[in-house]
Amino acid sequence: MLRLEGVEIAQGDFALAADFDVTPGRRTAVIGPSGAGKSTLLGALGGFVPLRAGRVLWNARDITHDAPGARPMAMLFQDNNLFPHLSIAQNAGLGVRPDLKLSAEDSARVAQALARVGLEGLEGRKPGELSGGQQSRAALARVLVQDRPVVLLDEPFAALGPALRREMLDLVRSLVEETGATLLMVTHDPQDVRRMAEDVIFVEGGRAAAPQPAQALLEDPPPALRAYLGV
Amino acid sequence: MAPRAQPIIGAGGVAAGGCVVAVVLASFVGLGLKAEVGRGIGPAEWAAIRFTVVQAVLSALLSVAFAIPLARALARRRFPGRGVLITLLGAPFILPVIVAVLGLLAVFGRTGWLNTGLGALGLPELSIYGLHGVVLAHVFFNLPLATRLLLQGWQSIPAERFRLAAQLNLPPRMVFRTLEWPLLKQVAPGAAALIFVICLTSFAVALTLGGGPRATTIELAIYQAFRFDFDLARASLLSLIQLGLAGGAALLALWVIPNFPLSAGLDRALTRWDARGGGQAWADAAIITFGSAFLLLPLFAILLAGLQGLPLMPPVVWQTAGNSLWVAILSIAVLLLIALPMAGWISTRQRGSAEAIGLIGLSASPLMIGTGWFILINPIADPVPLALPVTALINALMALPFALRILVPPMRDVLGAYDRLARSLGLRGWAAWRWLVLPRLRAQVGFAAGLTGALSVGDLGVIALFADPDRATLPLQMYRLMGAYRTEAAAGAALVLLAMALGLFWLCDKGGRWRVEA
Structure with missing residues (x-):
């Protein structure tokens, strides 16, 4: 279980507090107004934003000071999720071993993951030779081989068109259902929440609220969320 | 954080x-x-210090002074060979000093092209040795550098400003005052400081074109003390003087020295609407011709003499x-x-x-x-x-x-x-x-x-x-x-x-x- 214990993040004038548990295996959307700190919250979980106070625990183990790569998390950012000079097989392979010294077994896993996301036969291509949707699939293949219990998505599909984005979210959904990973994803779109999320973390006014069941929350939003959603 | x-x-x-x-x-x-x-510090050391500073100041000032019209002309003119010329402006940086000196001697030396021409006209001979030879060689090396620095600055002026200037029909004087002068104030001192620091530690140029009590840089004096007199005490003293001078200047210049224009991308030509007048166009053409001749003739001379010299x-x-x-x-x-x-x-x-x-x-x-x-x-x-x-x-x-x-x-x-x-x-x-x-x-x-x-x-x-x-x-x-x-x-x-x-x-x-x- 992922636990945020008295977490405080401060960057200049910006401050964010969080204190809650995330239920394992759930798909949780992180929503809230621009600048409220959704990405910062994910960054802190991923190990990119230092905490001013509090602890992050995974299965009762303190991971607050672990390096990003040592955490039980795979993360996709808004951009730069692939190295443009490496083939997508190499990009995905970095998720297995960061020195890319892959055994035959490792390579087979990479090929399998690429096939799973629908990139069979494109292993040798560079990201620049792929479409935006295919690039997203390649990044997801890497998440798959990273095989971490928590997946953090900081709007990696924001640059895709609506149909393609929905396609990617469906793919993410089936991938985490297969692996049983806990998913936390930042989004702006209530549609995405309805489509994907079981729980919602609402970030607003310097506080990230504890996860609430998505359906109940959207049907009867509290005033701040109502204002954000404009309903 | x-x-x-x-x-x-x-x-x-x-x-x-x-x-x-x-x-x-x-x-x-x-x-x-x-x-x-x-x-x-004896009189000989003082003379070396004085000469080092004087030649570096002159080299810096002259390089930048000539670079301003050249960069301006290159920035606003487009002609066949412009890209090649700008690439060649980067060449002196990797040109061995001694090669360039030989080329300069072939053009400006005692039996060089210039003096042969002057002699044919019955004019007195110009000597390349001493202060003006050292400065000439330093300008040869650093004029291209200064030009590239300034050109980089010129190209940082957004095209929209020139469009605005054209829309307002600003006369050349006003274009200079509103667009180019602020830029020069920003870039020229840094370029001069960089060249000054580079010329302070000049050795090969002074070795070949300088010498004698009136044209010895500190670097050359170190060499002479070491090589001719094997006076390590004097060489050490001169070295410490050199360190104080060049190190101090480099530290001071650190604040103004611009980024070195080593990268490509300077051959992009902006569309310019100003400076279409005949007078300015002719002046630019003359400056570009003169500047390229100054830089290319010595290289050409090396090529010519070198081919003849290879078998020897x-x-x-x-x-x-x-x-x-x-x-x-x-x-x-x-x-x-x-x-x-x-x-x-x-x-x-x-x-x-x-x-x-x-x-x-x-x-x-x-x-x-x-x-x-x-x-x-x-x-x-x-x-x-x-x-x-x-x-x-x-x-x-x-x-x-x-x-x-x-x-x-x-x-x-x-x-x-x-x-x-x-x-x-x-x-x-x-x-x-x-x-x-x-x-x-x-x-x-x-x-x-x-x-x-x-x-x-x-x-x-x-x-x-x-x-x-x-x-x-x-x-x-x-x-x-x-x-x-x-x-x-x-x-x-x-x-x-x-x-x-x-x-x-x-x-x-x-x-x-x-x-x-x-």
Whole structure:
């Protein structure tokens, strides 16, 4: 279980507090107004934003000071999720071993993951030779081989068109259902929440609220969320 | 924000930087052992200081003064060959000094083209030796540099401003006042400061065109004290003076020195709506013609004389060419071993703080470090067999500031874009170099290596201190041929040296860009 214990993040004038548990295996959307700190919250979980106070625990183990790569998390950012000079097989392979010294077994896993996301036969291509949707699939293949219990998505599909984005979210959904990973994803779109999320973390006014069941929350939003959603 | 977690690269950078500082500090120890500060600064030293400063000031001012109209003309004119000309403006940077001096002699020397022409008209002969020869050569080297710096500034003026100026129909005077003058105020002092610092430690030019009590730079005086009198105390004292002068100037100039315009991309021509008038167009054409002639004629002269001189070269030229090649390759290897970790380390720091270490290369002069090391080595071992390795090492140090300026900005970009991804994957250390930094920076690494190779192969500096008749580099051999009045053979050697410098640069630069990924 992922636990945020008295977490405080401060960057200049910006401050964010969080204190809650995330239920394992759930798909949780992180929503809230621009600048409220959704990405910062994910960054802190991923190990990119230092905490001013509090602890992050995974299965009762303190991971607050672990390096990003040592955490039980795979993360996709808004951009730069692939190295443009490496083939997508190499990009995905970095998720297995960061020195890319892959055994035959490792390579087979990479090929399998690429096939799973629908990139069979494109292993040798560079990201620049792929479409935006295919690039997203390649990044997801890497998440798959990273095989971490928590997946953090900081709007990696924001640059895709609506149909393609929905396609990617469906793919993410089936991938985490297969692996049983806990998913936390930042989004702006209530549609995405309805489509994907079981729980919602609402970030607003310097506080990230504890996860609430998505359906109940959207049907009867509290005033701040109502204002954000404009309903 | 709390201090950032362990950066993905840069672990060896402190050690590499420490080595650089240690090499320089060790030379100070050597100098300190021998320098008799109590002896004071005599009239000869004062003369050297005065000449060094005067020639550097004149060289800086004249280079920038001529560069302003040239850069302005190049910025606003488009003509066939413009791109080639601007590329050629980068050539003097990798042109061996001694080769350029021979070319200048062919044009401006006693029996050169200019004096032959003057003689035919019954006019008195102009001498290239002494202060004006030194300044002429420095302007030859630094006018292109200043032009590129200013051109870079000119091209930073957004096209929209010129459009606005055209829309308002501003007369040339107002275009200058509103657009160009503010830019010049910003760029010109930095360019002049950079050239001033470069000229302070000038050796090869002073060695060949200066000399005598009235035209000796400090660097040349170190060489003379060392070589002719073997007066290590005086050489050490002069070295410390050089350090104070050049180091102080480099520190002061650090604030104004602009980014070195080593990168390409200067051949982009803006559409300009102003300066269409006939008068300005003619003036620009004249300036471009005159400027290119000044820069290209000496190169052309080398080519011409060199082809004639090739068969007259003694075999020792080829042997010394082999030495030079070896020195250059060693310099490249040393440079990469130092510059890459240092650049990695600097890139993960705050902007501007750590680049200063690279400036040691500019302020600590080659002969100063060479003298210091000679004093240290001499009691333990015979320094002469070490002449070539020491030369290679010092040449690498001299190239370090340029290499850092080439490597650090793109390394910062790479880390800015991919640091998070690398850290989330646990990519660090050697794996980060292997899979991220080196592949992304191949072009810049090749460029830095090429520059180092060209600078090193053409360097005539510390080798002149250490060498004996059996051990020389090609530039030194060329100098010896010139001293023996074997000008044709020297010209042939110059052509070989030129081909080596350009060839090394081309090989490394192209190698870095070969099949480079987007």
